[in-house]
Amino acid sequence: MDKQALGAFLRSRRERLRPQDVGLPSGPRRRTPGLRREEAAVLAHISTEYYIRLEQGRAPRPSGEVLAGIAGALRLTDAESDHLHVLAGTAPTRTRLHRRDVRPSILALIERLPQTAAFVMSAVFEVLAWNDLAAALMEDFAPLDPEDRNLARRAFLGSEHADETLYGISDAAEFRHHVVMELRATLARYPDDPAVTGLVDELCDASPDFVRLWERHDVQAVQMFTKTFRHPALGEITVDCDTLALTERDQHLVLYSAPPGSPAAEALALLNVLGAEAGSAARRG
Template sequence: MDRQELGAFLRSRRERLRPRDAGLPAGPRRRTPGLRREEVAVLAHISTEYYVRLEQGRAPRPSAEVLAGIATALHLTDAESDHLHVLAGVAPNRTRLHRRDVRPSILALLDRLPRTAAFVMSATFEVLAWNALAATLMEDFGELAPEDRNLARRAFLGPAGPGTTRYAISDVTAFRHQVARELRSTLARYPADPAVTGLVDELRQAGPGFARLWERHDVQTTPTLTKTFRHPVVGEITVDCDSLALTDRDQHLILYSAPPGSPDAEALALLDVLGPDYVKASGPP
């Protein structure tokens, strides 16, 4: 517990709030910026004396329940609440759901990327948004139900039905290890999210493959630098794989590209011209 830093953080968050933000009257003789300490204490359902001691760096370690009350009283964001818990040396209460709404600027960016297959993936490996080249290289996710766009589910359970997939990847074993590691971390962040717990339970019950990896309790991930697709139109194509964290929503922007002038870049360019409808019309491999 970093008492001094915790106190300074609480003061800074308290002083930035205006009374009306907390539903309180401003009053004619308010001498300090933001809320008063006793107001925060009332809103957080703790004693004023204890809250004052927290800001002064003299209080014993607060419980997770006390910190949750303070976070609500001070209108902390998720990131600020997590930081508050870290400073107090207390694991945060995880009650929120993972986000599936994609930022509009990222949606616009997807279609502006030249000759790059790009898609946005949630914390549970669901493909949330994609551009035309991603649909051509991988699959037209728009024709699938949301649950069938989940790459973790497909890695262990296979495609939704006959003819629903037109691509294969060479690193499926490594990807399955990645899924198990990242889902364990996701579950730690969202233990009360039914979408997360439901997916983990489904994969554990489906067969020994995921359950065996899950019981290893691995969380350390290694970046995937390249990925090879076996495509029905252009054959084998190896692409550079870059994953950019969208930290505000706990999502990732996945980019597949190839070095300019390489055969793989030429194959991507051809797929970019053909589009997903051509690939669908060509039939399964």
């Protein structure tokens, strides 16, 4: 149980709600945002004193019934409710370290996908495996050190033109918010993994933008269904974006594709040829 993180999360979710959101009268002007602690406690069917102790990080581990009451009172989404249980220590435990080894069948799959840029990403946004088309659309990750393959670092620690370090994607701001939400959930799952805690500390120390988003305590990631890349040779390429969870290793398979006959499909076909040629040349070298 991470008492301090649990308390901060509860406080952030309580302060975002208005009395009218939960069927309470707004009453006289309030000095602080959101619900009052006693209001949250009443809605959760627990004592005000116990709820206050939870937010202050002084309470013992709450039961599943109490957590369900709090989730309902604060109108938590499914993802937020899952995060609440992780922080309270009532979710199924994982191994201490997040996995970076990719299943061989997934490695074979991304090589067989036609006209689709595919890569596998770890729980901390490190690109672990990729096919030739992904290298042609984004960059060749092979010569990079593992820390330089990390898309979270690219998002927040890149050059002054951060969007360029993210391959010219059109939704760079949304991606950065997505990164923060995912990393917060990852830290709750792996609180003792130095690779996770070290990355979060590094981003907090170096990026005020990361800190601003981190302090929002958001964990409900938004699915991005399309993405536009600004490729240096072919210009803008808008692709469909699908992300599949590889739950047994806590990884994600990211797929970029385009409808047959579309300009984007023609661009991917050209990149596929260029990527295969570059890969062959690299292997010959």
